[in-house]
Amino acid sequence: MLIFERSRCGRQSRAQAPAPAETDRIAAIPDQLLRRAPPLLPEVSELDAVRHYTLLSQQNFSIDTHFYPLGSCTMKYNPRGANAAAMQPQFLARHPAAPDATGQGFLACLYELQEMLKDITGMAAVSLAPMAGAQGEFAGIAMIRAWHDARGDTARSEILVPDAAHGTNPASAVMCGYRVREVATDADGNVDVAALAAAVGPQTAGLMLTNPSTLGVFERHIVEIERIVHAAGGLLYYDGANLNAIVGRVKPGDMGFDAIHINLHKTFSTPHGGGGPGAGPVGVSEGLRQFLPLPVVAQRKQEFRLLDERELPLSIGRLAAHLGNAGILLRAYAYARMLGDAGMRRVADFATLNANYLMVELRRAGFELAYPQRRASHEFIVTLQRLKEQTGVTAMDFAKRLLDKGIHAPTTYFPLLVPECLLIEPTETESKQTLDLFVGAMKEILAEAHATPDLVKSAPHELPLRRLDEVRAARQLDLAWDPARPAN
């Protein structure tokens, strides 16, 4: 039931609205600017609304309630302490345009986060401005463009992207005015170095690379790739989506990357919130420092300040009206402080341990790995191509059946180049017992796929809803409730 269907004319949650002012001054607004009919908002009591959204929340899977082996998304536990730390009343009440002097404690947290991220990634400078990974990518490629332009090297028109990359990579390059050329992957899941060498040239502005890659393996030729791209005059962009696999053990700066972004909602455990807000700070090598997006937090003589256009005139500019997703940055700061240096190193260790254990156990259970000859990073790929041929059960069916077993589905059909794939990332915060339960569920479904394939093909069965008709959703569009239209 929709909140609108709970609505009753004249009902109101009166404690929530402000008292009227002593005199209503609405007459000061010209009549033709005023609204004629009220907006379609529900008329419900406070209890109606609280109960409605509490019940809705219970229809979600979430990390707090379910295991999420969701590759490329790093669905690890979001510490409650980090949320509490960010929800201090003075932080919440801080106006973004309040003077820096009134927010020294707030800025100290952000400055220290900036310094920690520099250290962890091995980059020369960091800006916390981007509000999501895709905005970080945009900022990174815009900085690469600014660097070329500043040298008068304006003929570079192309960004290289491996065919296994996230869709945001090519889309971000296009938003920065570049053409995109894809680079093939070799049989071992590495970038095809010969293809890369053939693709670079005077038109190459840069290469965007995720390492470990979206195929769940460490890019073994990274040193050679770095040499090829730099020799051609291009720069290297690091997509930090998989930083959780190497955090505290390997630094993107040491691999020769010139610009990077970090997904704080992955590696630094800030919440996904049902699809955001994220945060995508960017880091750069020394040569790109002056192009960082604004604002940047600086420290001078024990005083923290936000740098603006006057101090960084060559900046690519601003990405948000204010300071980006500041509350998310505070959560990442609290998380990083709780982990500390020792905890940071353990992240990659245990994320990798969990992934390799799961990979071995699933292979033992009869699953086919996309790259059986490789060590898993923090994630790995199972391909169900053969199962589909034998039983008609697809990766989608398998994923939906996992929901019935109380486990969120792995990432399906990504990367695009592995057919019928499940990209599985357990993260370091799951125990061996949870992983064993997952292996058990996978085995059960594998058996079901052979014995009763229709059971799997028609999953889910145990959730409040059966499989949703996505084709109908796109063809018979219903994107907002209309009281005049009968429900479908």
Next chain:
Amino acid sequence: MPFIPHTDDDVRAMLAAIGVSDIAGLFEEIPPALRNDALTQVPPPATEMAVLRLMRERAERDGSYLNFIGAGAYEHHIPAAVWQIATRGEFYSAYTPYQAEASQGTLQTLYEYQTMMASLTGLAISNASLYDGASALAEAVLMAVRLHKGARRVLLPRALHPVWRRVVRTLVRNQGIELIGLPYDPHTGQTRADAFPADDCAALVVPQPNFFGVLEAVDELTDRAHQRGMLVIAAPNATALALLRPPGQWGRDGADIAAGEGQPLGMPLAGGGPYLGFMTCRAEHLRQMPGRIVGRTVDAVGKPGYTLTLQAREQHIRRSKATSNICTNQGLAATAATIYMALLGAAGLGQVARTSHARALQLRDALTAIAGVSAPFSGSIFHEFVLKVQTPVAPLLQALQAQGILGGYSLVNDYAELGQALLVCATETKTPADIERYTDNMARIIGRRFQPAPCALKPS
């Protein structure tokens, strides 16, 4: 080990299953020269108690102020239920609702959000939110240029938020789009509808109210832009929409796209975020809309349910040909906004708008009664206004701050032509006593500045 549950026995069993002797053995594919464990800027681990104490002490040191700054981020009362529900783990720690059957809570909430935003703006279609108001406006500019298919110039009024103008520039500059300023009338503070350039333009952005808090003549601006073949992008204040004519009804045909800041709908100021950008449009522009969209459908046995739809516009399907590189929406912020709007309803949100408006007028009356303080613009306002003062703004704001008052946003850098001017806001959170406190302090500070300096040496 914080957040890592493994016992020593677990680790031994797992390593044995894998067939390596230690965890380091799992990193064998990484070239040894690249391994680097050194962390010099990350302090040793701290307990939850220690981190909470550190951040509480920092927050307390920052303190609390009586805030009269608006300038794109507005202090409103947020019902206690909003964030208590939004931070329930089932919303807070849920993933993007790609697995629809396991995400009906988030999906239905977003469908309700879309319904509310579409109605609030008077346009047919809403997406499930973008990052913030400024970046949503940039996406709207890109969308309008795609829809226009001819011109690549877009008119941005000078009375639009100066930082939003910079954000739009950052995000569209590499796509050959030219942004042209449009002057404001120095008497009314309204954007001049008679000053469109002769060149072909794709779109006009119309803030309501504008950055000065002044209500624009939206009907005239919309009709003139449409007559010139431009699309109209409305950038309305979310709270004001409860009171003001929605963009879909501006002028003869209504605005084409609305994009703005959803922060007033239940987001705390929080030092700048997370907020949410809203975007709505006319039905015929749907295919060019960026961002996630939720649709209602049915399941295999005909029960209604919700799913992400029209994903062929998005980067994970279209890659380099997507409408935008945007991947996330501000899901949790949109959830909070939905709960906020449900709790207030049309009557409650209308009351927020009316009380804010009344408080702003009270404050303006009181402040402009002080000698040396005036309101330079004659245009009607919503809940924010420009003040001119006959004393430098920076020390005035500092003196107010010393009294625990954030007096407003200085316009000196962005609008030098206004002289010593500041932008002041009052919402329903300000009581008559708050207004008196501000006014008394302002009168005292300004009065002191106007008094001739006392003689250092008195004649004996």
